[in-house]
Amino acid sequence: MFKEHAIKNNEIVKVEDAVVNITYREVQFSFSTYESISIVNGRAVFLEDHITRLFNSCVGIKLRHPFRRSEIKKSIIDLIKVDDVDNATMRILIIGGLNPELFITYTNKITYPDCYYDEGVFVTTYEGERLFPKYKTSNLLLSYIALEDAKSKGAFEALLVNRDGFLLEGTRSNFYGFKNNKLFTANSEDVLEGITRTRILEACEDLGIEIILRAPMLKEIRTGKFDEVFISSTSMAAMPIRKIDEVTFDSDFSRTLKLMKIIREKERFDS
DSSP states (O other): OOOOEEEETTEEEEGGGOOOOTTOHHHHTTOEEEEEEEEETTEETTHHHHHHHHHHHHHHTTOOOOOOHHHHHHHHHHHHHHTTOOSEEEEEEEEOSSSOEEEEEEEEOOOOOHHHHHHOEEEEEEEOOOSSTTSOBSOOHHHHHHHHHHHHTTOSEEEEEOTTSBEEEESSSEEEEEETTEEEEOOTTTSOOOHHHHHHHHHHHHTTOEEEESOOBHHHHHTTOOSEEEEEETTTEEEEEEEETTEEOOOOOHHHHHHHHHHHHHHHHOO
């Protein structure tokens, strides 16, 4: 993908001009929030929800800014048009301070091979809890270290384990466990409310699957309590897990793949 333009403070600029001053205290302390949005066939998917969460994150960490929802939406549409963006991942970043700044950029759309869905992925666990878990901030050091640890072991993702032994979420995903016709996932107060997660919970209700808002525990994974587990994110939809650390799941992923298809359909028809 040839990137020519970006948005800075709701103005179209050349990519090379979408820069920040490294001496700003807010930049050095990562006092910022962000969102990643899928662009599918030239259309921003679930845009209203993403902007709502962006603004909620700003309120949550007391980041005040002058940017309006309508302006951000227009900027995204303008950027898609000026560069003829078809399929991509677009990122909105708001940096706080005395002079808040907003940036919108895009990269090639993240995709995964079919074998990840057919065979499931390998994930590891990592002890740690995100700061301000309900908000999508740029404080990503824990996630970075945990994911690098996972990659060093040949894994796709790392699941964060809190001090009480609960598997709350992944470094870039939400986490779920099936036991019969019940879906277990963390309480909304303890994790980032994923845009895809919301659709998954809605789909489960429609399918008659009971939702238990309680995160699976690592010891439950190790003792075989769950018969199917998966993760979700904007790019993944619903991604089945074959193995967590040394524990392998003998599943056909039928429930996960059904949810994945539902999410992809919702993306296609979202306006």
